[in-house]
Amino acid sequence: SAAEHNWRFSNLYGRGTAFGELYEGLAKDIESMSDGRIAVQVLYSGEGVGTAGLLGAVKSGLITMGAPFQSMHAGELPAGVVEIGLPGGTDDPVKLNALFHDQGWDVVLKQAYGSQGMVWLEPYIQPPVYIITKNPINSVADFQGLKIRAPGAYGKFLRNLGASPVSLAWSEIYTSLATGVIDGSIGSNMIDHRDGNHVEVAKYMYRLPLAGAQVLPIVVNRGAWKKLPEELKAAVQKATENHAQAQLSKSKAWESEAVTEMKAKGLQWSPEASDADKKAWADAGAGLWDEYASQDKYSKQLIDILRKSQ
Amino acid sequence: MGIELLTAVLLLCILVFFALGAPVGLALGGIAMVIGYMTWGDGIYNVIPSTIEATYFSFILLAIPLYIYMGQLLTKSGIGDAMFNASQLLIGKVRGSLAISVIAVCSMIGAMVGIIGAGIMTSGSIALRPMLERGYDKRLALGVIMAGGGLGILIPPSIPMIMFAASTQNSVGRMFLGAMVPALLMICLLVAYVVISCRLNPSRAPLLEEMEPSTPLNAKQKFRTARDGLFAVLLIVAVLGSIITGIATPTESGAIGVVGAIVLAIVFKRFKMEMFQAAGLQTAILVSVAMWIIFGASVFSNFHLLMGVQSMVAEFVGGLDLPPIMIIIMFQIIMLLLGFIIDEFIIVLMCAPLFTPIAVSMGYDPIWFGVLMIINILIAVQTPPYGFALFYLKGIAPAGVGMGDIYKSVTPFIMLNLVVLILCMVFPEIVLWLPNKVMG
Amino acid sequence: MVATFLRGVCRSIDLVVMLTGKAASYLMPILAFVVAFEVFSRYFLGKPTIWAFDVSLFLFGYVAALGGAYAQQKRAHINVDILYLSVSHKTRCVFNLLSFSLGIFFLLIILHMSLGKYEEAIEFDYRRQGEWAPPMYHFWVMLVIASGLFIAQLGRDMLLDLYYLFTGQALIEQESDDGN
Ligand code: NA
Ligand code: NA
Numbered sequence: 001s002a003a004e005h006n007w008r009f010s011n012l013y014g015r016g017t018a019f020g021e022l023y024e025g026l027a028k029d030i031e032s033m034s035d036g037r038i039a040v041q042v043l044y045s046g047e048g049v050g051t052a053g054l055l056g057a058v059k060s061g062l063i064t065m066g067a068p069f070q071s072m073h074a075g076e077l078p079a080g081v082v083e084i085g086l087p088g089g090t091d092d093p094v095k096l097n098a099l100f101h102d103q104g105w106d107v108v109l110k111q112a113y114g115s116q117g118m119v120w121l122e123p124y125i126q127p128p129v130y131i132i133t134k135n136p137i138n139s140v141a142d143f144q145g146l147k148i149r150a151p152g153a154y155g156k157f158l159r160n161l162g163a164s165p166v167s168l169a170w171s172e173i174y175t176s177l178a179t180g181v182i183d184g185s186i187g188s189n190m191i192d193h194r195d196g197n198h199v200e201v202a203k204y205m206y207r208l209p210l211a212g213a214q215v216l217p218i219v220v221n222r223g224a225w226k227k228l229p230e231e232l233k234a235a236v237q238k239a240t241e242n243h244a245q246a247q248l249s250k251s252k253a254w255e256s257e258a259v260t261e262m263k264a265k266g267l268q269w270s271p272e273a274s275d276a277d278k279k280a281w282a283d284a285g286a287g288l289w290d291e292y293a294s295q296d297k298y299s300k301q302l303i304d305i306l307r308k309s310q
Numbered sequence: 311m312g313i314e315l316l317t318a319v320l321l322l323c324i325l326v327f328f329a330l331g332a333p334v335g336l337a338l339g340g341i342a343m344v345i346g347y348m349t350w351g352d353g354i355y356n357v358i359p360s361t362i363e364a365t366y367f368s369f370i371l372l373a374i375p376l377y378i379y380m381g382q383l384l385t386k387s388g389i390g391d392a393m394f395n396a397s398q399l400l401i402g403k404v405r406g407s408l409a410i411s412v413i414a415v416c417s418m419i420g421a422m423v424g425i426i427g428a429g430i431m432t433s434g435s436i437a438l439r440p441m442l443e444r445g446y447d448k449r450l451a452l453g454v455i456m457a458g459g460g461l462g463i464l465i466p467p468s469i470p471m472i473m474f475a476a477s478t479q480n481s482v483g484r485m486f487l488g489a490m491v492p493a494l495l496m497i498c499l500l501v502a503y504v505v506i507s508c509r510l511n512p513s514r515a516p517l518l519e520e521m522e523p524s525t526p527l528n529a530k531q532k533f534r535t536a537r538d539g540l541f542a543v544l545l546i547v548a549v550l551g552s553i554i555t556g557i558a559t560p561t562e563s564g565a566i567g568v569v570g571a572i573v574l575a576i577v578f579k580r581f582k583m584e585m586f587q588a589a590g591l592q593t594a595i596l597v598s599v600a601m602w603i604i605f606g607a608s609v610f611s612n613f614h615l616l617m618g619v620q621s622m623v624a625e626f627v628g629g630l631d632l633p634p635i636m637i638i639i640m641f642q643i644i645m646l647l648l649g650f651i652i653d654e655f656i657i658v659l660m661c662a663p664l665f666t667p668i669a670v671s672m673g674y675d676p677i678w679f680g681v682l683m684i685i686n687i688l689i690a691v692q693t694p695p696y697g698f699a700l701f702y703l704k705g706i707a708p709a710g711v712g713m714g715d716i717y718k719s720v721t722p723f724i725m726l727n728l729v730v731l732i733l734c735m736v737f738p739e740i741v742l743w744l745p746n747k748v749m750g
Numbered sequence: 751m752v753a754t755f756l757r758g759v760c761r762s763i764d765l766v767v768m769l770t771g772k773a774a775s776y777l778m779p780i781l782a783f784v785v786a787f788e789v790f791s792r793y794f795l796g797k798p799t800i801w802a803f804d805v806s807l808f809l810f811g812y813v814a815a816l817g818g819a820y821a822q823q824k825r826a827h828i829n830v831d832i833l834y835l836s837v838s839h840k841t842r843c844v845f846n847l848l849s850f851s852l853g854i855f856f857l858l859i860i861l862h863m864s865l866g867k868y869e870e871a872i873e874f875d876y877r878r879q880g881e882w883a884p885p886m887y888h889f890w891v892m893l894v895i896a897s898g899l900f901i902a903q904l905g906r907d908m909l910l911d912l913y914y915l916f917t918g919q920a921l922i923e924q925e926s927d928d929g930n
Binding site (some may be wrong): 115 | 334354355356357359360361363364367368369370467469471473475476477479480481482483543553554555556557558559560561573612615616617620621624656659660663664667
């Protein structure tokens with residue numbers, strides 16, 4: 001029988017990748033938990049909507065549901081950059097859950113996404129951002145003058161450490177590392193570094209992550225959401241909550257798998273960071289908080305809550 | 311409307327509007343919007359902004375304007391001609407020598423750029439007119455440019471190879487190395503084809519002395535020709551060097567080429583303001599032509615993907631019950647057929663993750679399969695009616711070269727590509743020997 | 751009388767489209783310079799810029815979109831001309847009317863959507879996602895202009911075709927007619 005609601009769900013992972021299959025699982029859960037009243041067509045990376053246009057596509061309803069990467073939309077919804085995790089943030093899932101569910105980030109984010117015609121559903125905790133470099137980083141001072149591919153907030157953070165952030169297309173990272181156009185690059189996580197084969201051309205991973213964890217949202221077009229009766233809204237909500245658990249446990253496992261694979265190809269960790277390095281690292285991140293709070297009202301609300309919670 | 315029927319309707323509309331002589335980009339976008347409105351409603355119009363954000367803000371495509379500009383500056387200043395004149399001093403006695411030097415230049419440009427458009431439009435700007443002026447057969451000249459320019463994705467660096475490696479979690483380095491021998495093979499076959507076909511049919515490629523019988527160059531003229539040609543080649547070497555030494559990315563290297571071409575023109579006292587303006591204007595037109603096609607085609611394929619064409623291919627592939635080698639051959643056929651209506655990047659994005667795990671599970675090497683896929687794409691962009699290489703070549707060709715000439719010119723070169731494809735299929739060592747030797 | 755008026759309209763469109771196309775072409779050297787400067791600044795000064803990435807993409811988009819109408823005026827857009835070149839002038843006019851109508855429909859949607867995105871960009875202060883974060887609204891304004899001019903040029907070309915169909919005479923002489 002035909003479904004009452006036909007949804008299109010876009011994520012940024014390739015067909016057949018581990019994360020891609022996880023999102024496919026969410027789609028299946030929504031279908032089964034709604035007793036087939038919602039049908040979900042999953043669209044993978046590059047299928048119909050590009051990375052940069054995803055948020056706009058959910059907003060306009062071209063895509064019903066999306067799993068965007070907020071950094072790509074920093075110019076459209078600045079609060080997303082705070083949501084994903086500013087440099088220096090925590091990686092403790094318990095603390096993150098409290099921040100989102102008890103201390104009020106969910107309320108602010110619902111407003112922020114709501115102001116642009118989207119319904120914010122659930123936060124997903126994913127592994128953090130690491131920097132891979134061609135030469136080992138023995139102390140923070142070694143970042144001085146290094147050219148590192150790092151967009152947006154991460155670029156600003158690295159500049160505070162004396163590095164020179166560079167903007168490049170993702171598909172040019174490999175060749176740029178190989179030829180030495182850049183000395184290092186961030187990846188959206190370890191899995192991204194592995195998929196990009198960066199370890200073939202840069203062997204050293206710095207130990208301190210840029211942000212403790214990354215938190216990604218699931219958003220739904222408001223018009224489509226409003227068409228759902230209460231019981232279906234509850235079913236979708238429940239499916240996304242279950243999915244959050246799966247994301248957390250699976251992504252940890254995949255991250256360590258990716259690191260193991262890269263080690264087999266010669267990846268080495270840079271030496272352990274000293275206490276002075278850790279402080280310099282934290283200081284470089286702290287300066288960004290004020291800057292982001294001053295630029296956007298939702299960002300300010302999020303950062304105020306963050307400060308209070310510490 | 312089911313996706314199979316929709317695909318058939320879209321294909322039919324393409325054929326009708328192509329036959330009517332509609333501008334390709336507008337026709338593709340317009341067809342998608344009309345059919346989209348009838349099947350989806352006006353919500354489909356929202357595909358326009360997201361497609362604009364994806365195509366106009368693609369840093370990779372930036373290689374297109376930069377390389378076209380370099381090509382135009384070299385042509386309009388006469389430096390491009392100098393390069394080919396110099397090559398005639400060396401191999402002018404060989405019939406088809408100009409086409410052979412075009413293949414050499416295309417191979418070098420192929421080593422600089424990673425996408426089809428930049429390769430064909432640069433090579434075409436520089437090399438098409440010299441061949442036509444010297445009385446070369448139109449089809450030979452066009453086909454050589456197309457085949458040579460296409461080497462941009464077979465000779466590393468190559469964006470489709472990087473996309474393949476990323477979406478199937480394979481080594482980019484291995485892909486690059488794996489394509490080296492097939493690329494070399496392709497270049498040799500191209501040269502052999504030119505030499506043999508010109509020997510069989512001498513009128514296809516007149517020798518210089520047959521064109522202008524009584525103008526032997528004196529020593530001074532020879533020196534100038536050699537000097538100018540040498541500097542022009544040095545520019546290409548410098549651009550290539552800027553990539554290899556890590557000064558610039560393949561995309562950015564086009565800008566180095568532009569600056570170098572301007573400096574050369576000034577050094578050779580060939581820089582004139584009218585030349586500079588004409589090169590800019592011609593570049594702007596060509597960039598616009600290329601981008602309106604890319605944009606219209608992206609709108610078209612985004613609509614098709616949103617309607618689920620990838621699921622159709624996935625289901626079809628999942629239902630194949632054939633012996634392993636037949637499945638591999640089937641994959642090649644599917645990709646060649648998709649190439650009739652879908653562009654190069656989408657084929658990689660769609661087929662790499664669908665096909666590669668199946669090929670690997672049957673015991674085939676993913677790098678081998680990836681290189682086959684790249685050769686397939688190379689063929690796909692050259693097969694009528696819908697192929698970016700064809701459109702780019704038409705854009706660069708002088709008035710009087712119709713699409714019919716271009717369609718006809720590609721046949722022997724597609725055959726050569728098919729030969730390389732089949733050789734690589736039958737002898738996987740052609741692909742795997744070098745990466746295994748270098749990377750273990 | 752009518753013909754004179756129509757001719758005036760066509761010539762005005764031709765002029766505006768040509769001037770815009772030529773203006774866009776002056777952005778080409780700037781684009782090349784910006785990219786070259788980024789390379790210079792990164793490699794020789796060790797200081798990558800934060801602006802060259804977005805500036806080069808904007809310039810690329812401006813040249814590509816704004817040149818569309820002028821390319822149409824020069825008959826430079828790619829078409830498959832196999833049948834097109836072998837039919838009579840009148841048939842060709844009919845072909846043009848059909849395909850240009852489809853093109854205008856597509857361009858009208860682009861114009862409409864760009865206008866909507868412009869309003870959105872102003873309302874929410876949309877910017878590029880990089881560190882430099884330049885505003886986006888001007889790009890949508892540019893697209894409105896680019897698609898508007900392209901529509902005007904196609905409309906002018908259709909007018910000529912219609913005039914020829916009805917009168918059997920060219921509205922404007924020395925019209926290039928090779929369909930190329
Ligand atoms: Na290449
Ligand atoms: Na094709």
